[in-house]
Amino acid sequence: MSANEIPAPYRVGDASVTKIPEIIADFPAGKLLPGYEPAALPPHRDGSRTLGGDGGHLPLSIHSWLVRVGAMTVLVDSGVGNGKHRASTLFDRLDTPWLDRLAAAGARPDDVTHVLLTHLHTDHVGWNTVPGPDGWVPTFPNARTLMPRLGYELFTAPGGRSRPNHDMFADSVLPVVEAGLAEFVPPEGGEVLSGFTYLPTPGHSRDHMSIIFRAEGREALFAGDVLHHPVQVARPxxxxxxxxxxxxxxxxxxxxxxLAAERGLTWFSSHCAGSSAGTVTRDGERFAWSFRGADAPLRSMPSPDRGRGA
Incomplete structure (x- = not known):
């Protein structure tokens, strides 16, 4: 995908929701999902690519979601970021056109009003900051960045420096907090701004939260890392x-x-490949996943004016 190509946006009521891709990687199926048995799973397809059932590798996508509703321009999670030293070779010192893709979707860093973080992990906070003259500085200077309070407390508690992911905390979370741009979501969650409600969904991490979004009577779910791949719908x-x-x-x-099956929510995933959005239905005693807009064409927009913003 080139820098000025982005997936077509989804509609949730009067809001538009656009995927901002960063990277995609394949993982050995049995390593990613211990206990994975491809023969026992129903097929999941996104276009021509089988997502589960090939028995070898499963693709994971790293991306953000841009929500534009009313006067708000909201980013849900902020990927890995560029140029950051990471223990994982997959994330170490990336160089991707993520900011150009954000601009192609119609938003520059100065336009973003809110950044909502589902949890504090390396691949969800990285674009919070970019290099400045004296270190890392907030990418979105006009945005309030909302994050689970528990995650912040875990990293600032005694022993927090020894936690996995501490490198991302130092360069991608603390600069935002120190700039006075952070707000903390309590462990019980709640509506943090109009239409956006945090729900506690621990397990992937202690601070993990999902987000229900409502607009004009329609609902969607930004589920974070509640699941990493559609096969977990059939095998939760x-x-x-x-x-x-x-x-x-x-x-x-x-x-x-x-919740998704009962209320017919559009599920905007953090790591499912392909369109990365889908719906969940009940299939007897199981759940079934259907991609939404899997074959939506890419739209191409003019390259951004490099004189503005990033």
């Missing part, structure tokens, strides 16, 4: 290798699948 008992508390993650996943 499978937790990923990245989940801190697998059994708690299973319970949170079950609650969100019940």
């Amino acid at each position: 008992d499978l937790s990923s290798m990245f989940c801190e508390a697998p059994e708690e993650a299973r319970r949170s996943r079950g609650r969100m699948l019940d």
Whole structure:
């Protein structure tokens, strides 16, 4: 995908929701989802690419979601970021046109009014900051960045520096807090701004939260890392290798699948490849996943004016 190509936006009531891609990677299926058995799973397809059932590798996408509704321009999670030293070779010192893709979707950093973080992990906070003259500075100077308070407390508590992901905390979270741009979501969640409600969904991490979005009577779910791949819809008992508390993650996943199926929510995933959005229905005693807009064409927009913003 070139820098000035972005997926077509979705509609949720009077809001538009656009995927801002960063990277995609394949993981060995059995490593990503311990207990994975491709022969026991129903097929999941997105266009011509089988997502589950090939028995080898499963693709994961890293991306953000841009929500434009009324006077608000909201970014849900902020990816890995460029030029940051990371222990994972997949994330180390990336150089992607993510900011150009954001501009192609119609938003420059100065336009963003809110950044909503589902949890404080490396691949969800990275574009919070960019290099400045004396270190990392906030990318979105006019935005309020909302993050789970529990995650912040875990990293600032005694011993927090020894936690996995601390490198991202130092360069991608603290600069935003120190600039006075952060707001903290309490562990019980709640409506943090009009139309956006945080729900506690721990398991993947202790601070993990999902977000219900409502606009003109329509609803969507930004579920974060409640699931990493559509095969977990058919097999919600499978937790990923990245989940801190697998059994708690299973319970949170079950609650969100019940909610999505019951209320017909559009599920905007953090890591499903392809269109990355879908719906969940009940199929007997199981759940089933259907991609929404999997074959939507890419739209191409003029390259952004490099004289403005990033």
